[in-house]
Amino acid sequence: MTALKLENVNKFFGSVHVLKDINLTVEEGEFVVFVGPSGCGKSTLLRVIAGLEDASSGTVTIGDDVVNTVPPAKRGIAMVFQSYALYPHLTVKDNMGLGLKQEGQPRAVVEERVSKASKMLDLEEYATRRPAELSGGQRQRVAIGRSIVRDPKLFLFDEPLSNLDAALRMNTRVEIAELHRTLSASMIYVTHDQIEAMTLADRIVVLRDGRVEQVGTPMELYNNPANRFVASFLGSPSMNFLERSVPGVPDGQTIGIRPEHLRLAQSGRISGRVTHVERLGGDTNLLVNTDQGETVTVRLFGQDPTEVGDVVRLEFAADDAFYFNEAQERIFEAAA
Amino acid sequence: MAAPSKQKTRWHIAVFLAPAVLVYTAVMIYPLFNTLRLSLYSEIDQERIWVGLQNFRTLFGDAIWSDQFWNALANNGWFFLIHMLVQNPIGIALAAILSSPRLRFSAFYRSAIFIPTILSFVIVGFAWKLILSPIWGIAPGMLDAIGLKFLYQPWLGKEEYALTTLSLVSVWQYVGIPMMLIYAALLSIPDEILEAGECDGITGMAAFWKIKLPLILPSIGIISVLTFVANFNAFDLIYAAQGALAGPDFSTDILGTFMYRTFFGFQLQLGDPHMGSAIASAMFGIILIGVCIYLFGIQRRLRNYQF
Ligand SMILES: Nc1ncnc2c1ncn2[C@@H]1O[C@H](COP(=O)(O)OP(=O)(O)OP(=O)(O)O)[C@@H](O)[C@H]1O
Ligand SMILES: [Mg+2]
Numbered sequence: 001m002t003a004l005k006l007e008n009v010n011k012f013f014g015s016v017h018v019l020k021d022i023n024l025t026v027e028e029g030e031f032v033v034f035v036g037p038s039g040c041g042k043s044t045l046l047r048v049i050a051g052l053e054d055a056s057s058g059t060v061t062i063g064d065d066v067v068n069t070v071p072p073a074k075r076g077i078a079m080v081f082q083s084y085a086l087y088p089h090l091t092v093k094d095n096m097g098l099g100l101k102q103e104g105q106p107r108a109v110v111e112e113r114v115s116k117a118s119k120m121l122d123l124e125e126y127a128t129r130r131p132a133e134l135s136g137g138q139r140q141r142v143a144i145g146r147s148i149v150r151d152p153k154l155f156l157f158d159e160p161l162s163n164l165d166a167a168l169r170m171n172t173r174v175e176i177a178e179l180h181r182t183l184s185a186s187m188i189y190v191t192h193d194q195i196e197a198m199t200l201a202d203r204i205v206v207l208r209d210g211r212v213e214q215v216g217t218p219m220e221l222y223n224n225p226a227n228r229f230v231a232s233f234l235g236s237p238s239m240n241f242l243e244r245s246v247p248g249v250p251d252g253q254t255i256g257i258r259p260e261h262l263r264l265a266q267s268g269r270i271s272g273r274v275t276h277v278e279r280l281g282g283d284t285n286l287l288v289n290t291d292q293g294e295t296v297t298v299r300l301f302g303q304d305p306t307e308v309g310d311v312v313r314l315e316f317a318a319d320d321a322f323y324f325n326e327a328q329e330r331i332f333e334a335a336a
Numbered sequence: 337m338a339a340p341s342k343q344k345t346r347w348h349i350a351v352f353l354a355p356a357v358l359v360y361t362a363v364m365i366y367p368l369f370n371t372l373r374l375s376l377y378s379e380i381d382q383e384r385i386w387v388g389l390q391n392f393r394t395l396f397g398d399a400i401w402s403d404q405f406w407n408a409l410a411n412n413g414w415f416f417l418i419h420m421l422v423q424n425p426i427g428i429a430l431a432a433i434l435s436s437p438r439l440r441f442s443a444f445y446r447s448a449i450f451i452p453t454i455l456s457f458v459i460v461g462f463a464w465k466l467i468l469s470p471i472w473g474i475a476p477g478m479l480d481a482i483g484l485k486f487l488y489q490p491w492l493g494k495e496e497y498a499l500t501t502l503s504l505v506s507v508w509q510y511v512g513i514p515m516m517l518i519y520a521a522l523l524s525i526p527d528e529i530l531e532a533g534e535c536d537g538i539t540g541m542a543a544f545w546k547i548k549l550p551l552i553l554p555s556i557g558i559i560s561v562l563t564f565v566a567n568f569n570a571f572d573l574i575y576a577a578q579g580a581l582a583g584p585d586f587s588t589d590i591l592g593t594f595m596y597r598t599f600f601g602f603q604l605q606l607g608d609p610h611m612g613s614a615i616a617s618a619m620f621g622i623i624l625i626g627v628c629i630y631l632f633g634i635q636r637r638l639r640n641y642q643f
Contacts, residue, residue, distance in 0.1 A: 052531050073537030085528035088641040089550040098546065099536030132641070150536070 001063070003028050003154050003186035004049065009058035011044055011210075018044050020210045022058070026154075026188065031180050033197045034190045035233065036207035042190045045207070046156050049188065050079050063153055073099070075154075078147030082159040084139045086131040086146070093118070093127045096146045110149075117145040120182070121175075137168045144179070155187040161196065173199060194234050198222075206230050228328040231256050237285060237297045241324070244292040245270050253331070254324045259285065259299035261320035264306070268313030272296065277308055288312060368620070375613035391614035405615070407586060408594040409622075411499055415590055416567040418503035419510075424559055426507070427514030428552075432544055434515070435522040446519070450512035457509075461576025464505045468492050492577065495587040502588055506573050510566075514559045521555035522548060526643045554638045561630045568623050571596060591619050 004026040011019035018041050026032050034042045047053040049060060051072035059066050067075045086095050093114055100110045118124045121141040131139055140160060147155055160176070161169045177200055180187055191197055197204050198218045206213040206221065206229070214226040218234075225231035231239050239256045242249070246269055249255050262270075272290035286298040286306060298314060306312065323331045378387040395401050430449060434442050452460065468475050470490045479488045491501040525548060533539070533547050571592025574582055580602040582589035597605060599612025 050535060052534060071537075071539065072535045073539075077535070079532070079535045081528045081532060083526065083528050085526065085532040087529060087532070087547060088643065089547075089639065098533075098538065102537045102542060102546075130639075146532075146536075 001028050002026065002061075003030065003063065004188070005059075005061040006049070007059045007061070009045075009048060009055045009060065011041075011048055011053065012056045018210050019048065019055075022210075022212055024205060024212065024215065026186055029184050029186055031187045031189065031200055031202045032205060033201035033203075034188065034205050034207055035192060035194060035197045036213075037233075038192060040207045041210040042192075042207055043158055044210075046079075046158050046188065046190050049154075050077055050156050051075050052079075073102075076152050077154045077156055078150045078152040079156040080140075080143045080147050080158065080160045082162055084131070084143040084163075086139060086142055088131055091128050091130055092123055092134070092142050092145075095131070095142055096149050099146070099150050113149045113151070114145075117148045120148065120179075121145050136164055137172060140164065140172060141175075144176075148179075148183070153186065155185055157187065157189040159190055159192070161191070161193075169196075176200065194236065198234065204234075206233060225322065225330065227330055228254065228256065228324045231322060231324075231330075235259075237299060239322075240296045242270075242290070242294050242296065245272070245290040245294050245296070249323075252326045254328075256322040256324060257296075257316050257320060259297040260301075261316050262296065262298045262314045263316070264298075264300070264304075264312055265315035266313060268315035270296065270314040272312065272314070274306055274308055274310045274312060277306060279303065286312075288314065371613045371616050372620070374610060375617045378610045379608075387610075391611055392618070395611065395614050395618065401611075404586070404589070404594055405618070408589045408591045411588065412568055412570075412590040414499060415503050415506070415570065416564060418500065419507060419563050419567055420560065422504065423507040423511050424514050424556070424563065427511050427559070428518050428556070430511070430515045431518035431522055432548070434519055446515075449515060452509045453512040455509065457572035458576050460505065460509050461573050465492060465577050468501070493584060495584050498578070498584060499588045502574060502577060505577070506570070509573070514563075517555055517559055518552055521552040524643065525551050529643070551641055554635075554640050557630070557635055557638050561627060564626050564630070565623055568619060568626070591615065591622075595619065 002025050004024070006022050006024040009019055009022040010017070022045060024032075034045065036042055044053060048055050049062075051067065051070065055068060060068055062075050062077065072079075087098065090098060096114045096117060097110045100113060115124070118127060121144060123138070123141055123145055126134060126138060126142075131142065134142065140163075143160070157176070161172055164172060173196060176189075180200075189196075189200060201218055203215060204218055204221055205215050208229055214221060214230045216224070221230055222234050225234070228241065232241070235258055237259045239258050240262070241254050241256050243254050246255050270288075270290055272288040274286050275289045275295075276287040278285040278287075282302070284300045284302070284304040284306070286300065286304075288296045288298060290296060296314065300306075325331050375391055376386060376388060377384050378391060379385075395405055430445075433439060434446055436442075439445075467473050468491055470476060470488075470493075476485065476488045479485050489497060491497045529551075530543060530547065533543050538546055568591060570590060574588050574590060574593050575596065578588050580593055580597050582593045595612055595615040596602075598615055599607060599609055601607030
């Protein structure tokens, strides 16, 4: 069964066309991540799914029901906001229980579900505190707890980790992944952090300017990007795009090579001078200025003695190169 | 190094505080203490002599004075009660309606409701006197037009209605203030909290009672205390509509008009600045007690939420 189906969804704000013909299916139990640059419409799409915005056209189906005109609370979804959006006047317990009480659930059921969620998220000792008395990470867990107690068919997360510091972000990321495994619920997760996307997703949806650029598993997108945008968006350091430095690439085409696919070789096709070296211990990143004036990032495994100013030659395997035409689309029969 | 720079800072503080302190002292602190001082004197044979608390003994002990005082205080209490029960709930309701994003022309309504607040009390008092007048007023005619003529009473002229009527006129004039304050408080509630409520099924009236109202309680507290201070200092509307005798038969007399009559005199009554100051001091005490009850009893229990 599908958890969510979007068909030709469009969204206009006045005359601004924000979502353009979105088609997407999310399977039961799947973890789908929306990524894309700022302003591409990720939050808007999530809000259309939640029912906080109406789609201008197209249908939104959750489970078996078309929900275009169904209010958010009846869609079987729960949303976690970037700013947590906890009710400031209520305790942790009441924050989690308010939705159930509003539904008219008996007190015992509310108590039971809230205490179950508190236990799952290690929030028991904070039950009577108010949001102002919690740390950012604890608030985030309360926000997640509030979504769990409603037992939704579909979880929606809008950049839930962006207000946390790096260490906490990593922990919470792991917690969310665990939560997904224990609840085996469908989740949609918005982020502009590609590491979150790669590590959490069963499938990634790359959005740009309100359009779906590509959908696939993280490795599919990494190994087989449909266009230059997707290729550049995933991977860190990001892919090198060269127009002139590699002999044999026709005019107008661009060759894309991931930094880890380049290696130092005496007889390499690309020659240049090292302008910067980053030693990370496990990896060494070189910035190389080619003779043709383009900059290439090279990622070498382990530690490397190369110094700034060294003249180097670089080589790569033909299989690892991607070719893009002038329209920035991927082309498969390269001339080289 | 630290010590001299500290001293310099002190001079700055004094210099920058001076204008405000001077102005405030000249127009507020000095007159206040002088009034309190004046209430301890009396004038006998055109000479000012110290009488201690004698004026207060007269005010509370002498039946002629104390009857008037308690009458004015009770009227003032009713005046305040009507503002609390009518003005503030209506102000909150209007603000809640105005803050609804679906309402069209909200800027127009907002201004229209706020305009009476900036009108002079003279205009308001006089206009309502004309509107409600049984002879020239439009109120009897309008009620007649919808077949409710029997409801009409000369509201400003009847002892049992006059104070309530004037309170409602005052509510009409000032309802824009709580409306604006609550409106601002409502706008400061982040959309995401309301949207989280929407996902929880808390919409419409439930959103108001369960989310918005608790979050604007601190503003409601501030409005209550502002209303209290304004009501117990009120004078102008009653004076404009009913004169300093606060008719009919003192039924609209509040502390402000009572103090005015006593201080400056009116018609046959001679002015007595010392008794007037005693009343003013009593008013000051009442307001002080009220504000203290609010500050120490209520405000501490209200939480301020920063979003
Ligand atoms: N209420 C609105 N009215 C008009 N335009 C809007 C509205 N909300 C969003 N937009 C526009 O829609 C576009 C997409 O916004 P959206 O918030 O979905 O971006 P996003 O992908 O979530 O970006 P970010 O990563 O910065 O959160 C933006 O160009 C934004 O200006
Ligand atoms: Mg966003």
